[in-house]
Amino acid sequence: MNNIKKMGPELKIGLEIHCQLTNLQTKLFCDCLSNYRNSPPNENTCPICLGLPGTLPLLNKRAVEFASMICMAFNCNIPEEISFYRKNYFYPDLPKNYQTTQYNSYELSSIGYEGSIEFVGDSKSKTDASKDSKQRGRIRIARVQLEEDPGKITYEEDKSAANNYSLIDYNRAGVSLVEIVTEPDFSSPIAVRGFLNEIVNLFEYLGVTDPSLEGSVRCDVNVSVGGGKKVEIKNISSFKEVEKSIYYEITRQKTLIMHEIDVKPETRHWDEKRKVTIAARSKEEEEEYRYFPEPDIPRIILGGKFVSRVKTLMPELPIERLQRYIEVYKITEHTAKILVNDKRISDFFEESLRYHKSPIEISNWIVNELLTKINEKDRQGLTDHNTRGLDILSVSPSQVAEIAKLVEVKALNRTIAREIFDKSIETGTSPLKIIENLEIEKISDEASIIKIIQDILISQPQLPEQSRNNPNVINYVLGLIMKETRGRVNPQIALKLIKQMIESN
Amino acid sequence: MAKGIDIIKLCNMTKLEIPEQNIPEISRKVEEVLLMFDKLDEFTTEDSTVPSIEDLKFEMAFENLRDDEPRPTVESSEGPQLKFKLKNIKDGFILGPRI
Amino acid sequence: MKSLYELPAFVVSRKIKEQEITAEEYISIIIERIKKVDDKINSFISHNFESALIRSRAIDKKIKEGINTGLLAGIPVGIKDNISVKGLKNTCASRMLAEYVSPYNATVVSKIEEQGGIIIGKLNMDEFGMGTTSEYSSHGPVRNPWNLDYVAGGSSGGSAAAVASSQIPLSLGSDTGGSIRCPSSFCSVIGIKPTYGSVSRNGLISYSNSLEQIGPIARTIYDLVPLLNTISGDDPKDNTTVHKKYEYQTNNVDNILKKKYRIGVLNELIDDSETEVGKNTRKKVKQLENYGCEVEDTRIPLSNYALASYYVIATAEASSNLSRYDNLRYGYEGSPEGYEWNSYFSESRSKFGDEVKLRILLGSYVLSAGYYGKYYAKAQKIRSMIKREFDILFNKYDILLLPTMPVLPFKLGEKTLQPIEHYNLDVYTILANLAGIPAISIPGGLSEKGFPIGVQLIANAFNEQKLIDAGVLLENVDGFETWIPKI
Known part of the structure; x- marks a missing residue:
């Protein structure tokens, strides 16, 4: 019998992440558009990216810059x-x-090598059960390399056997890709998923890619169980599938080991429909890539000052932003993480601050109200796999700032404020407008406000006395009124009346 | 020594179809040339100043690389760009074999 | 009186500019000449006569209007069929590219047209430049104008033979391991392989990128220099070009003599050549000595390793360069419909000739996992060492002298069966390619039976001027521009 321990064999997972540099204007080696997504088939091509005889690659300077920014974010040597x-x-x-790429077996050729990244851990409620922040760890990066994307093959019929031919579109051929190869430092599929979410966010912070574009960030996985041979999984369409494919592969390998069958080192493809991995080719076959130095591209001398120059191009990274939120804005770590873990939400937050500089109040509104809404929608399946929910709500940073301001300045009761905010989100109307509209019904009705104040003063007769020493009492009364009327009282009028009545008492 | 080269494997790798009757001749030629390549084995040097491969590689300063600018839509002095006629087009796609 | 087609280009160009004759007349005469002669030589793969005539009229019009027309006004230039000319077939003498029409001009072609040169047609060659005789061509072998049963040399055989047989005054070839100099030697014309990086390769269909350069072929040094000046220069479309001033002169003899060139004679290589080649080469040494050049015997110790080093690198690069020919996007007639992709690729690529297939197999083998160090890395190391040996020699000498080819031209079909025998023909020419330095083949004389013998001169990188100066001296003493085969 085999001697696998009860706790299960050791699991090692490594990733190869491909990130298209979609924010470039042109392809890696020619001046065709990097944005190939809007062109009719084969229109976004030229002699260079079609590989016509006699053409030579002309390396894109900015692609090197973008790639090195990624390297720096992953703390790689350049x-x-x-x-x-x-x-x-x-x-x-x-x-x-x-494929023109980089390769480190014969010399150090790649734009980045030997990095590592702390991965913050998942605080977002998106991946439910995984909220164990102890999961965080350090992932070592073997190398970061710059290379070209191939074209795309499609079929008219879904079943490939039914096709007599394929259809090829080279619009994508030559688009810049950065490949990030991690060491096999992951020990669970959940950790992988969390990591991927974080680095997609990181790419967005760096401004090198738009992860919401389909296929802009892709991932291959390698899995080995119990110190066995490494199996690579390719052809995985989304991060959700990454997780599933790893689970499948673990089970498959464990089953093999249990039956004392050797796990072959090979490349397998993820079959998304059947949810299984399928053998694609053995290692011996694929090792014949016949790598050799590209003779048409000279060695590129980055020079000693390159790194310091790229540093000046670096935007604020999530980890730096997190620190700023905690230290400067005094936001709790938990809240700060939620904000920072999604660049669009974090940017939304920053934008809101421009209208009303109250970080704690605004961050609470975003995290507690806005994101809850988004998560509700998310559960209803209204968001796509890579996009974030902000787009589905017609809410602007100024709306959030307004509501925060109303609560703070006008002492709007939270419950009421929440209702106004909900309405504001649903309709896209500004909270102030909503309040004004509510006020219109009430203005003619000073008598009922007086009635409410009287009731309050009857039930809490100590208030007029207290208000002499404590001006906040007036606000307190206003709060009670708002609560009572579910906010349908013009606070200005109410305040005026409260003052009158307390003073005359 | 360069004996027993697996020509069939080499042909598969390079996607070259060689008629069976020509295999012995091409094998003979490959082995003959590889024997000549073995001359390289005689070359040894203790000289530590021997230049590495990199010595011959051309260099280019990062600053001189191509700027990330799309090509202008209006063509230059070369006259209008000749639209390249790709083979076997179907709805703009290039017809490919079965995968 | 000589016919226009026999005259040097620089003479005709002057006549055209002075409106003594029109470019159209000249081009018409050239077309007649090609039609009359080339059936025997087979130097052209395709013609560009109609466009050439249209262009010639445009040149005439410009001249009449007093507009500047450039260094090559009205001069027809033939282009090796591996150099892209917009709108023309670029077959590389391969069935793989039988129907391929280039949508763009090679940089050198644009430059020629800017200087008023007229592209007259595409010239025959060994398939993809792989050969030393111009026999491995889908268009049939090129014949030597000096004897039609003999090889013209290769791979730029068409480029040399068309010029030698006075069909055209100028042509472009490409030189990966001697492909300009070998046929220049066999056909008795001048051909130069420039310094690596001095001429753009954009549009040159790659055989071995790190070794090859485009270069001009002419009957006289006075025609060669304007074309060399035209095509030289850095190019934003080729990142391996070097930014420098390239202005070569044909100096007068007195000025050249003042430079007191020191010439290193590669003695052993002369001794290793066929007797008549050796004898003739020594005659050249003597002539230069008589001009007052300092002459000394010397050697390149590592030249023994050059052949293996060269063929490892060339086949490795070629195997990768030629991968793109799969007949999907361009190539020849045929559709992939119904094929599984592996079998389509294999069947499509069976259109390569045997020599090309052999080199693809060799190149793939030497790059295979586990063999990189044994072959490719080693070959590159030796290459660096050879370059270093040249550096040392050029501290002592301005020019190195050796035969271009170790043998005289031979009969068609004589050396195609044994690859090694064929490859051995390149031993003297590959040195300059490995080191990336300029080398010229200059007509040196005729053998007893009337076959041309070329002499090769090599200079340090970017020292083409020295080779041109030596060319002027040798042309002056020999008058080789008058050695014309009767055809």
């Missing part, structure tokens, strides 16, 4: 010079039947 290699393999989506 060498003083980089070079490119050819990875030779035939496939119909590859115009030259080789």
